[in-house]
Amino acid sequence: MTSDAHAPSPVAVRRVDPDNAAELDAVLDMDQLVWADDLRTPRSQALADTPGRAAWIASIDGEDAGIAASWDVELSIPAGGGGASLRPVEGLTWVGVHPDHRRRGVLTALIREHLRWTRDEQGRSISVLKASEPGIYGRFGYGVTSSTVMSSFGRGTTFDAPPAVRQVADTTTLRTTTAGPEQGRRWHQLARTCARTGAGHIVRSLPDCERLLVDHPESRGPREPARLLWATRDGHDVGAAHFHRTPTWTHGKPDGTVGVFFLISTDAGARLAIAERLVDIDLMGTTEYWVAPDDALALWLPSPRSVGGSGMADNLWLRLVDLPVAVTERGHAADLDVVVEVRDRILTDNTGTWRWSATGGVGTCVDTAEGADITLDIGDLGAVWLGGQTLGARAAAGFVTEHRPGAVAELDAALRTPVGPVGTIDF
Ligand SMILES: CC(C)(COP(=O)(O)OP(=O)(O)OC[C@H]1O[C@@H](n2cnc3c(N)ncnc32)[C@H](O)[C@@H]1OP(=O)(O)O)[C@@H](O)C(=O)NCCC(=O)NCCS
DSSP states (O other): OOOOOOOOOSEEEEEOOTTOHHHHHHHHHHHHHHTTOOOOSOHHHHHHTSOOTTEEEEEETTEEEEEEEEEEEEEEEEOTTSSEEEEEEEEEEEEEEOGGGTTSSHHHHHHHHHHHHHHHTSOOSEEEEOOSSTTSSGGGTOEEOOEEEEEEEETTOOOOOOHHHHHHHHTOEEEEEEOOGGGHHHHHHHHHHHHTTSTTOEEEOHHHHHHHTOOOGGGTTTSOOOEEEEEEETTEEEEEEEEEEEOOEETTEEOEEEEEEEEEESSHHHHHHHHHHHTOOTTEEEEEOOBOTTOHHHHTSSSGGGSEEEEEEEOOEEEESOHHHHHHHSBOSSOEEEEEEEEOSSSTTSOEEEEEEEETTEEEEEEOSSOOSEEEEHHHHHHHTTSSSOHHHHHHTTSSEESSTTHHHHHHHHHOOSSOOOOOOOO
16 A cells, blocks of 8 residues: 655654563553553553554654554444444554653654554554544544443433333343453353444454453452343343442442443343343442443433433544445445545545445445545544444534535435444443
8 A cells, every 4th residue: 555655754663573572561661651550450460461462662763752552353333234244443552652752743653553554464444442532533534433421320220111121121131240251252252242233332352351351459449349240031141241339438328339341232121131230239329331322221211311420422433544445344224326535644545536336235435537526534434434423414514525415415324324333342
């Protein structure tokens, strides 16, 4: 691929050799410095959690200045005819720049290399991330592809689910276990099944699922060991939640908090059964679990106002690194024939005018010399890729320009999904 002509940069980026212990040490040291780590986790455990598979170190004049890494994850993408299919994508993570080298283009150099590598060496069409701060990633072509309501459910919250859903919930069995790596394979398999029900799920790799269920006392603070709540029906897993309780007492009354890391389910009945258990645990006052706007847990409350917490936030950010491949991988909800002019100032192979067509749910994108119906940035497509927003909304905000009346609505119809993207775990 011909990436863009980089402006001359004093920053050099090198890929870390995962077998080189000194380099992994350097990555961990930089991460702990940037994130003000309390260093309670034993070094050996912290090193085991360091993403050596794909990590980069940026340097200026030979001095280490920043790091980035990438997790091997799967993302559920809208499929033709509803539902979703899983695609391997890269999960950008562990981004950190040494305090002495901020605002000198270190992050910029690291992201350019991550995007180039994702496309040229991994052959993957998408990079995703969770952002620490909202202002960082839009400039690199990432769009907010799913949102979350930073929810908080009070003890005994009533979910007003229709009787048919409650009937299924009543036939669901719940079992609480203490989380451990031996349950990683079970979680991984269930997560892959759940992910096919809708767009926006991130499924961690099997080794990462196993690793993430290791819960060291030193990294816990005042909370209990992590628990896994399994939901089964007819001998099959239909859902799971990863949670932990932090006990507190206010004015002599028990008022603990349940923190939920993930809640996955194959159907609404399992979701209801798990959620009702999580909001009614003895000695707890609040359950914190952030939900997507379309989550049934939000819809079973009287109105969005009933969802406690602190409002909306970005959830997953998505960056298309190979537009024509991404178009063939994503299902289309309507036949389509539009000409789209795309701007991408980092991966200039995406820049150009594309005839984007779809028949029977299958899309293609080929470059063309025809005049454009629509002009947009690659980040606009990232924002709408999972169905969490429309190009119409982005056109109304002035980001997307329509040259042929109706063209934006046609592309929106092809990208429409039955349900908005789910919330996803942190990574
Ligand atoms: C965020 C961070 C990685 C930025 O690194 P950096 O090397 O200073 O970034 P760059 O110099 O490449 O900046 C590129 C652009 O992003 C902007 N930018 C950088 N950090 C930003 C922030 N937190 N909010 C808004 N804009 C930011 C810069 O101003 C610059 O803008 P410009 O192109 O208009 O000049 C660094 O400050 C850091 O390590 N922060 C703490 C850890 C963190 O938040 N990591 C992100 C994890 S998701």
